[in-house]
Amino acid sequence: MRSGLSRAPAGPGVPVRSIVLWFPDWPVTALVREGAVHPTAPVAVFEHNEVVACSPAARADGVRRGQRRRDAQARCPRLTVIPADAMRDHRVFAPLVARIEEHAPGVQIVRAGLCALKARGPARYYGGEVEAACVLLESLSELGVESARAGVADGPFTAEQAARVGTGPDDPVCVVPTGGSAGFLAPLPIGLLDDVSLGGGPEFTGLLARLGVQTLGEFAALEQDRVRERFAERGIRLHALASGRDPRAVDPRTPPPELHREVAFEPPLELADQVAFGVRVAADEFVAKLGAVDLVCTELRVELTGDRGERSERVWLHPGSFDAAGVVDRVRWQLGEDAADLRSGVALVRISPEAVDAASHHVAAIFGAAPEERVHHALSRVQAMLGHRAVLTPVIGGGRWLAERQVLVPWGDRVVLAKERSRPWPGSLPDPLPASVFAAPPPVEVSSSMGGAVSVDERGRVTAHPAVLIEGGRRRAIEQWAGPWPISERGWDAARARRAHRFQVVDADGVAWLLVCESGSWTAEARYD
Incomplete structure (x- = not known):
């Protein structure tokens, strides 16, 4: 590891001295930091x-990276397979970038797990490039990130390669001296230009490999005119990178405004009403801060921390947008519904926007509210007075039984179905469906014209023709019937297996019923009204 602060003035075509922070295998680190x-x-x-x-x-x-799934699982049978999620990676990476900006502003996020900044300012402030890189790594270590590496060189590309190939657990900082980029890059493989964001790609590096160019140094040694003839301006840009003449400048981001709010309680509070009262001011400030940048919150993240370290975290939705009262209500509801997760008093409440929208999309109508807006306000008011689950909306889910297809969702919540409607459900009832579905199917009796009980044998055949239906103590003659249609669930699990048969019957009054026969017992699942 060598240090040195460039004193040469930067001009056109001169690479900018850069610091790049690299977080190896960041998608896995993000999963660990989220507790997944x-x-x-x-x-x-x-x-x-x-x-x-x-x-x-x-x-x-x-x-290893680049392995196919089958090969990776063959090498590690106990491997946990998780799909990539760019939003998760960026969400977890954002707090680390904010911490870096506290010590050195002007950070550019190249992608989640990789960021760059100009070296000149931090090096002058902290007394050198190595010292500046070490300060940034130490600030990340305070957040529990020990694996970060830093590279310093002429241009972001060389600095990134320095962080990747020139560092290790015992030496996390690699500094390439000013003017030494070409020599540092020369032995590195040409495959480093596979990154499409650089303008390269596998087809480009594959062609170079077939031409006998295996390293960046060999590519840099080619004449620019020959490179331009074969690869046009794209090749010239990559040729400059391989030669250590990175033309790109660090483009720092504009830090987003701090929209979250935190309320700490000392001593911790035990009662939900006390906590809700304590967050009223923070809720007003939260909504006002969003309004100052012409935004409204449509999804709210509420994090509650107990005195013993236990946490409750939930994302709340709103049919429109959150006002201060709605934020306070969600904190109160979460305290009530997640009381088992918080075994001690509440020490900290954090509210932050999970999703925002332009305030112009939520302006009240000039000439009175539309019918759906009046319904929204009425239901939201009832929910605020009676509680989160006081107003429920029906949603059709999946399943074989009619009762489990009826899912009630609290007003404003995201619909999360345990059983997706789009999946195949062998044995489910086709359209048209009954109008009245019994949440608790009442027991009924079905008998033959001779008075004997009707059942279904092991081969799925009725033991006698259904002739009489006794429901609620009332005897009804069966005029027509159809069935049986088998329903079989979890046949592989003896303790949870279920096998039943459906029948459709019409009584003498013209009322149609959907009946279920299971192990000789009859119930009424629904009625066709």
Whole structure:
């Protein structure tokens, strides 16, 4: 590791001295930081059926980036397979970038797990490039990130390669001296230009490999005129990167406004009403801060932390947008519904926007509210007075039984179906469906014209023709009937297996019934009104 602060003035075509921070296997680190996987578990993140990141435990078993899923699982049978999620990676990466900006503003997020900044300012402030990089790594270590590496060089491309190939656990900072980029890059493989964001790609590097160009140095040694003839301006840009003449400048982001609010309670509060009262001011400030940038919150994240460290976290939706009262209501409801997760008093409440929308999309109509707006306000008011689950909306889900297809969702919540409607459900009832579905199917009796009980044998045949239906103590003659239609569930599990048969019958009054015969017992599942 060598240090040196460039004093040469930057001009046109002169690479900008850059610091790049690289977080190895960031998708796995993001999963660990969210608590989705254990740090020591063998985990691999896949995109397009290829490994894009893996944990140390998986790497120890032979899993590598670029492997196909089948090969990775063959090397590590206990491998946990998780699909790539760019939104998750960026969400977890954002707090780390904010911490870096506290020590050195002007950070450019190249992608989740990789960021760059100009070296000149931090190096002057902290007394050198190595010192500046070490300060940034130490600030990340305070957040529990020990694996970050830093590279300093002329241009972001060389600095990134320095962080990747020139660092290790014992030496996390690599500094390439000013003017030494070409020599540093020369022995590196040409495959580093596979990154499409650089303008390269596998087809470009594959062609170079077939032409006998295996390293960046060999590519840099080619004449620019020959490169332009074969690859046009795209090749010239990549040729400049391979030569250590990175023409790109660091483009720092504009930090987003701090929209979240936190309320700490000392001593911790035990009663939900006390906590709700304590967050009223923060809720007003939260909504006002969003309004100042012409935004409204449509999805709210509420994080509650107990005095003993236990946490409750939930994302709340709103049919329109949250006002201060709606924020306070969600905090109160979460305290009531997640009381089992908080075994001690509430020490900290954090509210933050999970999703926002332009305030102009939620302006009240000039000439009175539309009918759906009046319904929204009325239902939201009832819900605020009576509680989260006081107003429920019906949603059709999946399943074989009619009762389980009726899903009631609290007003404003996201619909999460345990059984997707789009999946095949063998044995489910086709349209038209009954109008009245009994939540608790009442028991009935079905008998033959001779008075004997009617059942279904092991081969799925009725033991006698249904002639009489006794429902609620009333005897009804069966005029027509159809069935049986079998329903079989979980045949592989003896304790949870279920086998039944459906019948449709019409009584003498013209009322149609949907009956179920299970192990000789009859129930009325629904009625056709």
